[in-house]
Amino acid sequence: MKPIRILVVDNESIVRDGxxxxxSFQKDLKVVAExxxxxxxxxxxKQSKPDVVLLDIQMPKLNGLEAIPKIKEVAPSSxxxxxxxxxxxxxxxxxxxxxxxxxxxxxxxRAQLLQAIYDVAAGKASIQPEIAMKVIHEINxxxxxxxxxxxxxxxxxxxxKLIARGLSNQEIAETLTVHERTVAKYVSSILEKLHLANRTxxxxxxxxxxxxxxxx
Numbered sequence: 743m744k745p746i747r748i749l750v751v752d753n754e755s756i757v758r759d760g761x762x763x764x765x766s767f768q769k770d771l772k773v774v775a776e777x778x779x780x781x782x783x784x785x786x787x788k789q790s791k792p793d794v795v796l797l798d799i800q801m802p803k804l805n806g807l808e809a810i811p812k813i814k815e816v817a818p819s820s821x822x823x824x825x826x827x828x829x830x831x832x833x834x835x836x837x838x839x840x841x842x843x844x845x846x847x848x849x850x851x852r853a854q855l856l857q858a859i860y861d862v863a864a865g866k867a868s869i870q871p872e873i874a875m876k877v878i879h880e881i882n883x884x885x886x887x888x889x890x891x892x893x894x895x896x897x898x899x900x901x902x903k904l905i906a907r908g909l910s911n912q913e914i915a916e917t918l919t920v921h922e923r924t925v926a927k928y929v930s931s932i933l934e935k936l937h938l939a940n941r942t943x944x945x946x947x948x949x950x951x952x953x954x955x956x957x958x
Contacts, residue, residue: 745772746863749792751783751809752825753801757848761796761825764852771859780804780812788816794863797842799826799908807908810840823862834869836908836949844868894935899953901928905941906948 748765750773752758758776765771775786779801787795795813799806810822823844824837834845844862846855847870854870861868894902897918904914911929915922929941938944 743770745770746794746859747772747774747790747792748859749773749775749777749783749786749790749795749820751777751779751786751796751801751806752798753778754798757798761855764855765859768856771856778802780806780809783809784812784816787813787820791817792820794859795820795822796859797822797824799824799837800910805908805913807836807840810837810842814841821862821865823858823868836906836945838867839949846870894932898928898932898935901925902932902944902948903953905929905932906945906953908945 748771750758750761750765752761755778758778762773762776765773774792775790777783777786781803783795783797783801783806784804795817797806797809797813801809804812806824806826810824813820813822821844822837822842823846824842825846825848827848837845843865844858844867846858846868850858850870858868858870900918901914904917909917911922911925914928915925918925929944932944933939933941936944936947938947
């Protein structure tokens, strides 16, 4: 059997090197390319057509959530396994909605990483149990999502869409060309108007209302 061809993309070189080292001991796995940001991920996926893309979320130039649909455009047969240090439910929703098959925390064991790669390569969904439980909890304990008499301003609506794409306040500020403190005010106003408790609930609201389309 041919080895599973893998593209590893992470902006932290020590993390990337560690994953490559782990994979190098498996005869049925082969790292065909490495990248450090979302733009490289797209270019390398188009060039190498890997079976599996190991993709970080928080990266410069283009984050992982934004890169996923673009990778699927240039390499539709490549299956994506998202790796992240901190997983929020909204990130899982958006990653899966954009085309990822797997979601794994960076503190996963070697065995969990390898099994996730094999599953994703075979076209099977693979979500780490701890992450799946967080998503299930959000589904079983949803916020009271309701429209308000005080509608969101255009800027607040833009901010809500960017929250749903997994962007941090700093990234939103850069996208909207405003100060990070201004974004914090937008977020606070969104939560108050929509009667939500936190950013995760705001992102889930956006996904459920069809506001979470990835940037093209």
